[in-house]
Amino acid sequence: MDQYELAVLYHPDLEIDLEKASKRVEKLVDTAGGKITETDSWGKRKLAYQIAGHEHAVYVFYTLELPGQGVRKVNDALNITDEVIRFLLTKPDLKKIAKAEAMKANRDKRLAKQNEEDTDTTSED
Numbered sequence: 001m002d003q004y005e006l007a008v009l010y011h012p013d014l015e016i017d018l019e020k021a022s023k024r025v026e027k028l029v030d031t032a033g034g035k036i037t038e039t040d041s042w043g044k045r046k047l048a049y050q051i052a053g054h055e056h057a058v059y060v061f062y063t064l065e066l067p068g069q070g071v072r073k074v075n076d077a078l079n080i081t082d083e084v085i086r087f088l089l090t091k092p093d094l095k096k097i098a099k100a101e102a103m104k105a106n107r108d109k110r111l112a113k114q115n116e117e118d119t120d121t122t123s124e125d
Contacts, residue, residue, distance in 0.1 A: 001034065001065040002091060008078070009057035009086040015044045018058060021083040025062065028081075032073040034066030051085050 006025075014021050018041070029036055042059035051057070066074065071089060078087045 001067050003037075003094065004034075004064045004066050004071065005090050005092050006062040006064055006074070007088045007090075008060050008062070008084055009047075009051070010060060011083050011085055012044055012054055012056040012058060014083055015058050018060070022060065024081065024083065025060075025078075028074055028077045029062075029064055029066065029070075032066060032070030032077075034064050034070050034074075036062050036064055038063035054085060057085050 006029075008025060010018065010021050022039070026036055040061040042061070044056050044058050046056055047054065075089060078084050078089075
């Protein structure tokens with residue numbers, strides 16, 4: 001199974017009862033042969049532009065493990081789901097993510113070392 005990221009913009013009125021809509025997406029992924037490994041809800045946010053007459057939407061991001069043939073099933077099902085205003089299903093480039101995290105870790109080490117050196121020189125003065 002491959003890893004995918006799913007960004008879903010739910011109808012803004014679902015902010016209170018988001019669990020029902022989220023369960024529906026979980027069921028769609030499950031019937032497509034996949035599973036949700038992580039969920040990140042950002043809550044209600046203002047959209048950059050109106051979508052279907054709405055200025056706000058509830059943003060939820062999912063990390064999925066899904067077989068290749070399941071992608072089409074999830075896409076087709078989300079296209080006709082009333083609660084979903086817009087969605088995007090992507091396959092992340094794991095090599096680039098790992099490279100970026102390694103570069104960030106190296107930068108953090110370098111900055112920590114530089115801060116230690118700065119602290120040592122100021123204490124000597």
